Amino acid sequence: MNELKLKDLYDGFRDPKTIKALKNLVDKEAAKFPGKINVMEVCGGHTHTIMKYGLNQLMPENIDFIHGPGCPVCVMPKERIDHAYILSLQEDVILVTLGDMIKVPGSHGSLQDARSKGADVRFVYSPLDTIKIARENPNKKIIFFAIGFETTTPMTAALLEHVTKNKIENIYFHINHITVPEPMKVLLESNDCQIDAFIGPSHVSVITGSKIYKEFVTKYKKPVVVAGFEPVDVMQSILAIVKQFNENRCELEIEYSRAVSNDGNIAAQNLINKYFTKATHFRWRGLGDIPDSALRLRDEYSNMDAEIIYKNILPNEKIDDHKLCICGDIMRGVAKPNDCKVFGKACKPSSPLGSCMVSSEGACSAYYKYGNLIK
Amino acid sequence: MMTNITLAHGNGGQENNELITKIFYKAFKNEILSKSEDAAVIEDGTLAFSTDSFTVNPIEFPGANIGKLAICGTCNDLAMMGAKPKYLTCSVIIEEGFEVATLKRVVDSMQTELEKNGAIVVSGDTKVVPKGSVDKIFINTTGIGQIEQKGISSNNIQDDDVIIVSNSVGKHGATIFAAREGIDFSTNLKSDCASLWPVIKKLIDEGIQIRALRDATRGGVSAVLNEWAKQSNICVEIEEEKIPVCDEVKGVCELLGFEALSLANEGTFVMAISKEQASKAIELLKSIEISKEASIIGNVTLKHQGKVVLNTAWGTQRFIDLPTGELLPRIC
Ligand code: SF4
Ligand code: SF4
Numbered sequence: 062m063n064e065l066k067l068k069d070l071y072d073g074f075r076d077p078k079t080i081k082a083l084k085n086l087v088d089k090e091a092a093k094f095p096g097k098i099n100v101m102e103v104c105g106g107h108t109h110t111i112m113k114y115g116l117n118q119l120m121p122e123n124i125d126f127i128h129g130p131g132c133p134v135c136v137m138p139k140e141r142i143d144h145a146y147i148l149s150l151q152e153d154v155i156l157v158t159l160g161d162m163i164k165v166p167g168s169h170g171s172l173q174d175a176r177s178k179g180a181d182v183r184f185v186y187s188p189l190d191t192i193k194i195a196r197e198n199p200n201k202k203i204i205f206f207a208i209g210f211e212t213t214t215p216m217t218a219a220l221l222e223h224v225t226k227n228k229i230e231n232i233y234f235h236i237n238h239i240t241v242p243e244p245m246k247v248l249l250e251s252n253d254c255q256i257d258a259f260i261g262p263s264h265v266s267v268i269t270g271s272k273i274y275k276e277f278v279t280k281y282k283k284p285v286v287v288a289g290f291e292p293v294d295v296m297q298s299i300l301a302i303v304k305q306f307n308e309n310r311c312e313l314e315i316e317y318s319r320a321v322s323n324d325g326n327i328a329a330q331n332l333i334n335k336y337f338t339k340a341t342h343f344r345w346r347g348l349g350d351i352p353d354s355a356l357r358l359r360d361e362y363s364n365m366d367a368e369i370i371y372k373n374i375l376p377n378e379k380i381d382d383h384k385l386c387i388c389g390d391i392m393r394g395v396a397k398p399n400d401c402k403v404f405g406k407a408c409k410p411s412s413p414l415g416s417c418m419v420s421s422e423g424a425c426s427a428y429y430k431y432g433n434l435i436k
Numbered sequence: 437m438m439t440n441i442t443l444a445h446g447n448g449g450q451e452n453n454e455l456i457t458k459i460f461y462k463a464f465k466n467e468i469l470s471k472s473e474d475a476a477v478i479e480d481g482t483l484a485f486s487t488d489s490f491t492v493n494p495i496e497f498p499g500a501n502i503g504k505l506a507i508c509g510t511c512n513d514l515a516m517m518g519a520k521p522k523y524l525t526c527s528v529i530i531e532e533g534f535e536v537a538t539l540k541r542v543v544d545s546m547q548t549e550l551e552k553n554g555a556i557v558v559s560g561d562t563k564v565v566p567k568g569s570v571d572k573i574f575i576n577t578t579g580i581g582q583i584e585q586k587g588i589s590s591n592n593i594q595d596d597d598v599i600i601v602s603n604s605v606g607k608h609g610a611t612i613f614a615a616r617e618g619i620d621f622s623t624n625l626k627s628d629c630a631s632l633w634p635v636i637k638k639l640i641d642e643g644i645q646i647r648a649l650r651d652a653t654r655g656g657v658s659a660v661l662n663e664w665a666k667q668s669n670i671c672v673e674i675e676e677e678k679i680p681v682c683d684e685v686k687g688v689c690e691l692l693g694f695e696a697l698s699l700a701n702e703g704t705f706v707m708a709i710s711k712e713q714a715s716k717a718i719e720l721l722k723s724i725e726i727s728k729e730a731s732i733i734g735n736v737t738l739k740h741q742g743k744v745v746l747n748t749a750w751g752t753q754r755f756i757d758l759p760t761g762e763l764l765p766r767i768c
Contacts, residue, residue: 077677077749084750115752164444177440186617186692292750411450421693432743432755 074291083296084119090303091121098124099255100302101394103241104262105132105422106290112427114292124299127255127394130244130348131262133208134161134420135392138346139380141237142167145206147374148235148367149180155198156182157191158206165419168380188220195232204233204367211265214238214356215329221336235367236357239343241265242273243354249281253395258284258302263317270325271315278313289317336362344379346416347389386415391424398428405429450758473590474516474650481586484519486510487578495572497615499627502575503542507549508631508702510577512651515633516705518588518640519581521553527561529574552631555579585640590648593668597647597736598714600707602727603628604680605657609699610688625684630703630726638724644717648708655758658697660706661744662758672744674734697756708736
């Protein structure tokens with residue numbers, strides 16, 4: 062990491078002059094287009110960028126951002142959060158997971174609540190940090206509660222590789238890795254779909270390549286632009302999308318050519334395939350059952366699969382969300398957070414009713430935090 | 437309401453506020469406490485009185501250690517009421533097995549910092565507890581200071597006042613995160629931990645009338661500004677371009693998904709003063725080493741009372757809210 066200059070991470074991509082210039086270009090292009098364009102940013106990271114930098118305020122009348130299902134915290138159904146909660150309260154278990162997962166309420170409470178009841182819950186920045194925890198606690202069972210889209214899967218695979226190669230015997234896995242394209246198709250096939258084009262998350266495509274979106278332009282006829290996460294990236298992608306509409310094109314474009322290719326990172330894909338296979342289904346919070354939209358451990362690793370080992374204590378019935386919560390509609394792009402009756406009132410980051418308010422990438426939390434309501 | 441205390445209740449943000457108001461303020465209710473200032477003003481406005489406990493992991497980090505922090509913390513709370521720190525008490529809870537050489541280093545840096553403030557420790561207490569009962573060492577300091585400028589208060593900020601930060605923001609928080617997570621490529625990053633009284637004294641001596649003053653510790657600049665906006669029922673509008681943030685802090689924020697404005701500082705204050713005195717104050721601050729990056733970051737309006745608004749360089753606006761929850765890194 063020493064080679065990396067931190068400044069390179071953001072420099073240039075937040076330049077006010079560039080952003081203003083792009084806004085003017087978007088305005089000009091959009092003025093030429095007679096209709097309205099709803100652009101769905103699939104990924105919560107983009108929602109966050111849009112709200113944090115106020116890019117929605119820069120859009121002309123006929124372009125609207127609608128927010129997608131792309132946040133692993135937001136789409137985690139309650140029963141699986143309960144799994145984490147129950148596992149964490151087992152006496153000899155240390156439950157390890159990533160960031161925001163700790164705050165999401167399941168039906169018994171969040172992992173944070175479990176921790177205040179004595180559970181040993183830890184969050185790590187990188188799954189590989191789990192190894193250290195396992196080494197320091199040889200008498201405990203370390204369960205890695207794996208979450209995330211294609212971006213984080215290779216890291217879990219890398220942990221699996223390390224665990225098997227080094228025969229570490231006290232690390233187990235609860236896998237909740239999900240994939241981006243399947244829910245996108247579900248949205249497009251639903252009756253009330255309002256999506257005209259997509260902005261795809263660049264870091265997913267760094268791993269998978271842009272090829273996973275081919276079908277969206279060929280079969281579904283929706284332009285897709287794979288974009289980075291800086292304000293300049295998003296503005297450029299919007300410009301590219303409006304241009305496609307004006308020029309009557311429907312293409313898959315890569316805005317983020319800094320790191321995305323058509324094929325992606327083959328080594329990472331191979332590693333993933335070595336350990337994972339498609340789960341037959343995954344129940345997405347707010348979106349329901351989506352076939353082939355998640356991964357599970359391959360059978361040969363079932364001795365490490367916490368879901369199998371703890372089968373007897375992990376419930377499997379579906380648990381409904383709070384009846385006032387409209388997260389599902391928000392993630393399908395047919396409602397905005399401020400359409401929710403309890404937004405900012407009964408539901409706030411400190412007392413969330415739904416996970417869209419919990420996750421730092423959730424649309425409700427972005428609206429609450431950055432007060433899009435200024436406009 | 438909560439049933440158990442979680443780490444979020446100590447974050448300096450919303451949950452923390454809720455805990456304090458619903459439990460402590462409710463029980464201890466009195467006129468002095470309910471002012472909710474950095475230090476209590478007692479004895480007809482002549483003395484300031486403050487206490488703070490310090491726990492930090494790691495206990496030694498670039499730019500400071502827990503001892504320096506414990507003195508700066510309490511002395512700065514006094515200084516923020518325009519008071520010269522004079523007498524401190526110090527109690528220490530040490531975990532069995534703690535290294536004496538480390539303890540010496542910690543205490544020595546306490547003494548160095550006391551000298552900068554012209555204060556002395558006049559009473560103390562030491563407890564040693566079995567291994568595992570505390571994390572290495574906890575230090576509490578309590579201090580009394582002589583108020584040299586009266587009337588500084590978070591409740592008095594007025595329309596058209598100007599908001600100044602004394603230093604580039606977020607360095608302490610970023611340093612601790614970097615040290616904890618072993619992010620070693622931010623070699624120039626150091627905590628801003630420093631005693632602020634010498635700076636405040638200069639401002640007072642030069643006739644600057646300070647309206648409100650607060651060191652931006654836990655919860656960072658955004659917590660201070662939000663409290664001010666609520667307590668004085670004003671709108672604070674800040675300009676993103678004017679907020680000093682060093683490259684290392686920006687980088688850490690970028691990696692971990694934090695906002696520099698919400699990260700803790702230990703030697704950086706926020707000040708509200710009248711527009712007329714702003715340029716004189718800035719000039720003075722810039723002439724002092726620990727505040728040489730001082731900047732006017734915004735001003736007070738009545739547009740969205742009770743709120744803090746950030747204006748970006750490309751013409752958009754958003755609220756800056758109180759940080760909530762435990763500071764956690766984002767998922768990917
Ligand atoms: S997990 Fe990654 S892909 Fe998903 S919302 Fe967050 S940033 Fe986007
Ligand atoms: S505001 Fe809360 S309850 Fe409403 S949709 Fe968002 S998360 Fe659900």
